[in-house]
Amino acid sequence: MPKFTLPHTVEVVERIQETPTIFTLRLRFVDQKQQQDYRFQPGQFNMLYLHGIGEIPISIVSDPADEALFDHTIRVVGRVTKGLSHLQTGDQIGIRGPFGRGWPLKTALGKDVILVTGGLGCAPVVSVIRYVIRRRDLFGRLVIMQGVKRADDLIWREQYTQWEALHDTQVILAASEEKQASWPWHTGHVTNLMDKAHFNPANAIAMMCGPEPMMRAAIEPLLREGVPENDLWLSMERNMQCAIGHCGHCQYGDKFICKDGPVFPYAEIKHLFGQAGY
Amino acid sequence: MDQRFLPRNEFHQLIDVLLAADYSVIGPQVQNGAIVYDSMTNVDQLPKGFTDAQEAGQYSLHQSNNPYYFSWAAAAQSIKPLCFKPKEVLWKSSISDQGTLNFTEPLLDVKPTAIIGVKACDIAALKLQDQHFLEQEYVDPTYKRRRESLFIISVDCAYPAATCFCHSTNDGPTNQTGFDINLTELENGFIISTGTDAGQSIVDGLQSYDISVDQLSEKSKQEKTAINQQRKLPHTDIAQTLKHAQDHQQWDDIAQRCLACGNCTAVCPSCFCHSEHDEYPLNSPEVSHVRQWDSCFNHGHSYIHGIVIRSETRNRYRQWLTHKFANWVDQYGRSGCTGCGRCISWCPVGIDVTQELAVICGEEDA
Numbered sequence: 001m002p003k004f005t006l007p008h009t010v011e012v013v014e015r016i017q018e019t020p021t022i023f024t025l026r027l028r029f030v031d032q033k034q035q036q037d038y039r040f041q042p043g044q045f046n047m048l049y050l051h052g053i054g055e056i057p058i059s060i061v062s063d064p065a066d067e068a069l070f071d072h073t074i075r076v077v078g079r080v081t082k083g084l085s086h087l088q089t090g091d092q093i094g095i096r097g098p099f100g101r102g103w104p105l106k107t108a109l110g111k112d113v114i115l116v117t118g119g120l121g122c123a124p125v126v127s128v129i130r131y132v133i134r135r136r137d138l139f140g141r142l143v144i145m146q147g148v149k150r151a152d153d154l155i156w157r158e159q160y161t162q163w164e165a166l167h168d169t170q171v172i173l174a175a176s177e178e179k180q181a182s183w184p185w186h187t188g189h190v191t192n193l194m195d196k197a198h199f200n201p202a203n204a205i206a207m208m209c210g211p212e213p214m215m216r217a218a219i220e221p222l223l224r225e226g227v228p229e230n231d232l233w234l235s236m237e238r239n240m241q242c243a244i245g246h247c248g249h250c251q252y253g254d255k256f257i258c259k260d261g262p263v264f265p266y267a268e269i270k271h272l273f274g275q276a277g278y
Numbered sequence: 279m280d281q282r283f284l285p286r287n288e289f290h291q292l293i294d295v296l297l298a299a300d301y302s303v304i305g306p307q308v309q310n311g312a313i314v315y316d317s318m319t320n321v322d323q324l325p326k327g328f329t330d331a332q333e334a335g336q337y338s339l340h341q342s343n344n345p346y347y348f349s350w351a352a353a354a355q356s357i358k359p360l361c362f363k364p365k366e367v368l369w370k371s372s373i374s375d376q377g378t379l380n381f382t383e384p385l386l387d388v389k390p391t392a393i394i395g396v397k398a399c400d401i402a403a404l405k406l407q408d409q410h411f412l413e414q415e416y417v418d419p420t421y422k423r424r425r426e427s428l429f430i431i432s433v434d435c436a437y438p439a440a441t442c443f444c445h446s447t448n449d450g451p452t453n454q455t456g457f458d459i460n461l462t463e464l465e466n467g468f469i470i471s472t473g474t475d476a477g478q479s480i481v482d483g484l485q486s487y488d489i490s491v492d493q494l495s496e497k498s499k500q501e502k503t504a505i506n507q508q509r510k511l512p513h514t515d516i517a518q519t520l521k522h523a524q525d526h527q528q529w530d531d532i533a534q535r536c537l538a539c540g541n542c543t544a545v546c547p548s549c550f551c552h553s554e555h556d557e558y559p560l561n562s563p564e565v566s567h568v569r570q571w572d573s574c575f576n577h578g579h580s581y582i583h584g585i586v587i588r589s590e591t592r593n594r595y596r597q598w599l600t601h602k603f604a605n606w607v608d609q610y611g612r613s614g615c616t617g618c619g620r621c622i623s624w625c626p627v628g629i630d631v632t633q634e635l636a637v638i639c640g641e642e643d644a
Contacts, residue, residue: 005419006369009379030378051371051379052558052565077583092379094371239582241554244416247569248551249579251601254608259415275524277593 004244007049007094008034012087013069018155023085024061024073030092040064041102042127043235043263047243048072049094053083057240057258059124060098063131073123073155099243100262103128103207104233111231112140112199116190116218118147118210124235124262125209126156129163140204142169143197147190147214149177172196191217194225201226207263209235216274219266232266234273252278282486283493285467286345290321292394292431292459295483301392301429304360306347311339312354315393324395325350332439332619335628348395348463351439352618356400356547357393361424362407365570368420368554372564384566386420392429396457398450399442399618401432403547405456409610410550429476432457436500438507441619443632446510449616452501462497469497509619509632512639516613517604519639524596528637533592535627540573542621542629543598548606548614551579574598603635 014026029035040046040060049055056078062071076085087093105128113132117125132139144163148154154173164171172193173185186193191214204227208215215234222232236257239249243258250257253272255264272278284291296303297319305318308325318324324347331338332351339350367384374380396404411421435444435451444450453460458477462469469489472478512519543549553572558565572579575594580587588594606614615631622630636642 004416006383007371007381009381049371049567051373052556054556055554055567090377092373092377094379094381237582238587239578239580241552242569244418245414246411246416246418246550247553247572248574249553249572251605254605256609271521277588277590277596 004096004099007047007055007096009092010095012089012091012093015087015089018073019152021076022073022155023076024071025084025087026062026069026071027093027095028069029095036067038067038070038098040070040098042105042131043102043124044098044100045243045262046070046072046095046097046099047240048080048084049096050080050083051093054080055094055096055241056080057099057243059127059235059262061123061127063127063134065134073126096243099258101260101264103235103263104205104265105131107231108132108205108207109138110140110203112143112204114143114145114197114199114204114206114222114227116145116147116206116208116210116215118190118214119149119153122146122155122209125207128207133163133166133169136166136168140168141199142166143172143199144170145172145174145190145193145197145218147174147176147210149175151175151178151180151183170198189214189217191221194218194221205231205233207233207235212274229267229270230265233263234266234269235263236261236269280472281489282470282481282484283467283489284470284484284486286347287467288485289347289468291484292480293319293321295480296392296429299480299483300390302389303392303394305394306350306353308339312337313339313350314354315357315360315395318394324348329437330439332441332623333628334441334622334630335625337623345465346437346463348433348435348461349437351435351437351442352397352399352620352623353395354620354624355545356403356618356620357396358400358403358407358547360391360393360428361404361421362411362550362552363420363424365568366420367566367568369567370564371567383419386423388423388427390427390429392431394431394433395461396430396432397435397444397618398432398453399435399444399447399616400547401430401453401456402444402447402449402616403618404430406548406606406610406612406614406616407550429480430457431459431461431477433461433463434497434501434504436463436504438504439619439623440508441622442507442617443509443511443619444617445505445507447613447615447617451504451507462500464493464496464500469493509622509630511615511617511632512636512641514639514641516635516639517607520600520604523638524600526638528634529592529596531637532595532629532634533590535629536575536591536595537627538575538591538594539626540575541624541626542631543573543575544571545620545624546602547616547618547620548602549573553578574601599631599634 174190411418
């Protein structure tokens with residue numbers, strides 16, 4: 001069993017600039033045995049430690065079947081993400097993890113999978129998209145709903161086009177503040193486009209990640225369509241410093257988001273969801 | 279469990295035996311006008327004859343001719359810092375000239391430590407900290423080391439302060455469990471009982487005496503007096519009431535008074551929040567990753583990528599009280615409050631948690 005209270009050294013194998021402020025780090029444990037033993041579920045996260053700067057939680061975006069490497073897609077927001085953005089191939093950082101409850105991929109087997117994301121919230125959900133596409137026959141329809149503010153905020157643009165072409169797969173993209181005519185998809189809020197999504201509500205599971213108002217706006221039409229509360233899954237974010245349920249920052253009512261989540265069925269958190277101060 | 283008697287003028291034996299058994303001894307003593315726990319080697323360091331007067335926003339000590347060592351209620355700080363240090367290095371990292379990053383756990387210099395004079399409220403709170411740091415999915419290694427090295431000599435509390443309500447939380451004032459040795463302080467000495475084999479082996483090293491019927495009756499009389507505490511919690515189901523009182527106007531009322539200073543969380547024996555940061559010394563390439571006590575009253579506690587979830591004092595106080603008395607029950611099977619009353623005494627504006635709960639539970643005049 002790996003030690004969760006002490007980081008392990010990993011090295012940057014590749015660094016990909018996705019947009020001016022978003023980059024992906026492809027990482028590998030320096031210790032080969034650790035790399036072999038490392039297993040995670042989509043939706044789980046690692047703590048990334050940058051020497052002398054600090055440690056932050058970042059979700060794992062790669063497929064668990066890729067055992068040689070694992071990827072983190074990161075937006076530059078604060079001190080640590082800025083420092084991480086300067087890393088080059090061969091640089092080393094610390095990793096603790098994986099932590100938390102991931103997406104309910106076993107529960108999703110055989111069901112229509114609806115993925116609703118906003119902004120960079122797509123990173124944890126992209127791990128599910130890739131997971132489903134690699135195991136396409138095990139799932140029903142795949143509906144990808146991604147909202148951004150502007151066209152520039154959309155990363156992996158070509159991938160959406162590729163995904164759109166797959167059978168039983170639907171991609172609904174919307175930019176809420178985009179005015180350029182070159183934007184080929186919808187304008188407005190993606191959550192207003194639920195009537196365009198084709199799925200069987202009685203046999204569907206929705207997974208969402210992104211700003212909470214966006215998830216709230218998505219839950220309403222999904223429930224109205226008849227998707228049961230327990231089949232609505234949300235990836236939640238709060239301040240996290242220890243990732244092992246000790247530091248107290250990520251408490252959400254009686255839950256510790258780091259270990260009880262970050263992925264929750266809506267029914268488990270709906271009494272607090274959207275309430276100011278939680 | 280065999281009970282023995284140790285006369286007060288022979289109490290030094292206990293300290294001597296502990297020191298001879300290679301324990302570091304920590305006990306209550308008067309420092310800067312307050313009772314605090316600190317290292318000791320001599321019985322004369324104990325706060326003989328001191329009592330504490332505590333009220334909302336007030337704490338003072340008074341000395342009299344009474345011969346008691348433990349005639350005070352809750353020490354200024356609980357025993358929490360002994361296992362959950364206010365500041366602790368979690369790991370050290372260094373980068374070699376070749377760019378190799380290396381992590382090491384700090385070497386902990388933890389000696390077996392005996393603490394004398396722990397009250398029931400703090401024993402109960404230590405159990406809560408054990409649940410949090412040792413009995414969930416992940417075990418905290420430094421807490422574990424310090425906790426395993428701790429030898430506890432509790433004392434039944436006979437002098438509750440006006441701020442105490444441990445009887446109302448079912449945690450005191452006498453000790454039933456959680457100690458190696460328990461003391462009941464009587465007029466002429468101590469009734470000693472043991473809770474563990476380690477405790478028994480220390481008691482075996484003392485020259486002690488059989489207890490008399492009179493001493494037992496003095497003990498039971500003392501217990502009856504001690505439970506006449508002035509403060510108490512509301513009778514209603516506080517956890518359920520709080521969960522349904524998130525929009526109560528009392529939160530706004532409290533926010534008019536609360537300074538969000540975090541004193542209450544600093545003296546609370548069960549609060550566990552801490553933050554982590556790096557310390558980069560100028561004279562060494564080795565970085566320490568450190569944890570330090572934090573408070574849910576701090577602005578940064580709920581910070582996330584540019585947003586502060588609880589920017590208003592109202593929501594911070596609500597978070598603290600709701601966590602302590604409601605969410606804690608779901609997390610750990612009981613309330614996180616053990617009735618020590620410190621948050622009342624050390625609140626600079628005298629906010630009284632029992633009063634605020636009474637208002638929210640609709641029992642103001644109870």
